[in-house]
Amino acid sequence: MTVTEEIKGRLDLVDIVSESVSLRRSGRNYAGFCPFHQNTRTPSFFVFPETQTWRCFGACAEGGDLFSFVMKKEGWEFKEALKNMADRAGVTLEEAEPVNKERQKAHNKQAGLLQAATDYFHQLFLYAPQAEDARQYVARRSLHEETIEHFALGFALDSWDACRSHFNMQGYSDQELLAAGLLTENPDKGTKYDRFRNRLMIPIRDVDGRIVGFGARTLEKDGIPKYLNSPQTDLFDKSHLLYGLDSAKRAIREERQAVIVEGYMDVMQAWQAGFRNVVAQMGTALTEEQLRMLKRYTKQFILALDADAAGAKATLRSLQVARETLDREMEVKFDAHGLVHQEGRLQADIRVITMPAGKDPDNIIQENPEDWPKLVAQAKPVVAYVISVATADLDMSDAKAKTAVAQQVLPLIKDIQDPIERDHYWQLLARTLHIDERALRQIRLPEKPQRTVRREETAVPAKKQAGQPAHLGWATVPKKPRPTTGPIATDMRQADFLHQSVRMPQVILRVNQKLQESGQQQVTDDDFLLAEDRAIMRQMYHLIATSSVVTIDELWDSLEQTLQNRLKFLLTLPQSPETELERISDTLVLSVLDWRLAKVRQLLGEVKHLLHEAKIEGDTEALAIYNQQLRELPLAVLQLNKARDAMSATSRRRAEDALNGRY
Ligand SMILES: [Zn+2]
Structure with missing residues (x-):
């Protein structure tokens, strides 16, 4: 998770916006007068709490996230916005x-190594007789081929x-293999050998x-x-990871519910059966960090717990279950006190x-998948x-037992924390307990258990270190292409776009020319989803305008820590196989058109949904705005599609010419 994502996870856009804009509820969302353009008639400015985004459907037709809002509102640069919001x-x-190029290089190499190891183990799994x-x-x-591929199982x-x-031959040193957790060293003899x-x-992925x-x-x-994990590093920290979250996050958002299970197999089985909002903790009690990520x-x-894990911890009674039958890495602690605190602090519903x-979710879903949703529906606070x-x-x-x-x-x-609750x-x-509430209130408690946190402590929001740079820098790219729709794909496409632009800045100018030729706007920082990416793009434009040759070092030195971390990640992405400016820019133009199309289509979907809500609410002002959008957005889709078709034809022709040696 990047620092900006962490900040966004802790703040509520509705709170921030309401400080300067008076908002009223409109269905599940909020509406008000846009602070960025003159308007006093119709409230065309909307805040969507679920996605934590805002949008003006009026004259300025802009939208974005928390950062773009405060930057616009306060006229802040990214740095100021980051500092203020972080505070x-x-x-x-x-x-x-200070930049440590050597260390950065090592990190990038390690990211590559982990991905290569995943591929190596996966190929062995698929083809090795052993x-x-x-x-x-x-x-x-009963895991299917598709599931094996999706989770990249290996051997x-x-x-x-x-x-x-294998990896020595590929140029990785023992030291690098040790650091990646693939080798183990015997501390007495100093011998090194394969850990797995x-x-x-x-393979375990981050969010x-x-x-x-x-x-x-x-x-x-x-x-x-039974289960052996990679050793703890600043990259692999089980208390900061949830297995499967990378592929579950979309379903979690859509279903507004995350199911947390205990084992890897539970996640895979659930995914295979179509229950995609399931993630696993990996043998640790649920940490606040994990919950914040999910939030x-x-x-x-x-929390879907095995019968004995919850039962024994919650009641100190043994439920006599043969734990060996369950495929668990280790017992997950059920910490009711901790959960109640976190629930209050995070305003969550656990x-x-x-x-x-x-039984574990794995067995249940395998045997009777239809039982799973029923079980989940029975969840109790x-x-x-x-x-x-x-x-x-x-x-x-038995009065004593009741006491x-x-x-x-x-x-x-x-x-x-909540008095009513x-x-x-x-x-x-x-x-x-069949006793009078007044009698209950007179029961004396034994010495306060150590776990109990004092009220004053719970009221103070937990301060936390920002994400380590190493974590952000050590990035790998999934072997398979991302799905071609939705925010994840756009995110990756934009990362790729920035990566190519940073390596070859002249490509930006060429891309903009091509966009203009097809009647489209130039690339701006507003095109990007991530606040970091927007800031890097802005900085690129700044450098291009002020110096004739822009180098990565120059860009690096002009960025602050948070953005350097993002740049580190971008530089670990695979380089385009293309080397020639025209072909790279063709691909990037297509990429821009694709993500703009995805954005407009998503917006169109949102507007349809909003229109539906406005009808139910009888909100005539909102209805007028949405109807207007429903007329305009399809036109934008049409134009983007036209530009896209023309561009793919050009790029196909160029590719054919290249093949025939004519280019
Ligand atoms: Zn506006």
Whole structure:
């Protein structure tokens, strides 16, 4: 996650906008008078809380995110906007550090290595005779070809040095293999050997889809450990990662709900069955960092826990489940107190479901996929869940047992921040225990458990270090092309565009010429989704205007830390196979037209939806604006399509000419 994304995750655009614009609700969204153009008649300015974006449907026809709003409103440069918003969100920005080219080079190489290792293991899985057990294991889990491809499953040979010599031959040193976690060193003897041997390899990606490490399952019957992970590095930090989030984030946003499971296999199985809003924690208790990451997409989290993990921790009673039957890396801690705190602090809605004894989501979805949504729908709020588990087999005639349950649950209730909710659970607990609420309130609690955080502490937003530069710099690119629609694809296309432009600045001018020839606007910073990308594009234009030759070093030196981190990532992207200016610019023009088309189409979809809401609400002002948009947007689509067709014809012709040696 980039720093700007982290900041956006912590602030609410609606709050920020309402400080200067008076907003009224319009369906699920907010409307007001646009602060950027003269208007007093119709409120044409909209804020969409779900996507955390804004748009003016009036004269200025602009839109964007939190950063573009404050930059426009306050007239700030990116740097000022970043500083102000970071302060406000409680995110610490790093001081710019002197450029360490050597280190940067090492990071880029490592990113390449992790991707190459993923490909290497994947090819072995698909074709090596020695991978038969791995293939059979996966077949037993009924994973299909498409799923295997999507998660890029791999196989590590049963050898102490196969991986090492393969990558040594490719020019990677042992030191680099160690740093990437592919080799292990025996500290006594100083010998180095392959870390992963005879294991099913599960590549782990960060939220942006970059490979950061591996989970590796043993293929031996009693192999220990069952799961072996990449070692902890600043890149691979399990408390900052959720397995599957890169491919689940869209569904999470659409379904407004994230289901958090315990194992890799659960995620794969769910994905295969079409339940795409599922991610896995990797053997750690859910951290605030993970929840903050998820909160960018939804406020409702559902924890799908194995029966014993939740039961034992919540009630201190053993549920007698054979845990060995479950395919788990390690036990996930259920920390009810922690969850209640996080829920209050993040204003989130955290719910819990448990699997039937001895089952995990993997089995359930494999056996009866239709049971899964039913289970998810039964999720209970954390405190209600703890009450129900704690009182499940309680003997209501045993007063001492009832007091013990009350003593266990009450601290949890007292920690709830919302007074109405707190009251609700007092009543619920009293009812469930068949005692008078006043009696319940008189129960003395034993010494306060250490876990309980004092109220003052919970009220202060947790300050946190901004993302480490190394994390952002170590990027890899998925082997398969991204899906061709939607925000992810656009994001990657724009990254690629910037990457090519940075390496070959003259390409920007050529692209702009071509765009103008086909009646389209030049590329501007507003074209880009990410605040970082917009700032880099602006800086590129600035440099092009002021110096005759723009070098990467020059750009680098003119950027501050946050943007340098982004640039580092951009430079790890694969270089275009094309070397010739005309062909590169053709491709980039197509790319610009594609992302503009995606944007207009998305907007069109949004407007249709808004129109529908406005009809229901009988909001005539909004209706007029949306109807106007419904007339204009299709025209834009038409023009973009025309330009796109013309451009693909040109670029095809050029490619054919090149093939025939005529160019
Ligand atoms: Zn406006």
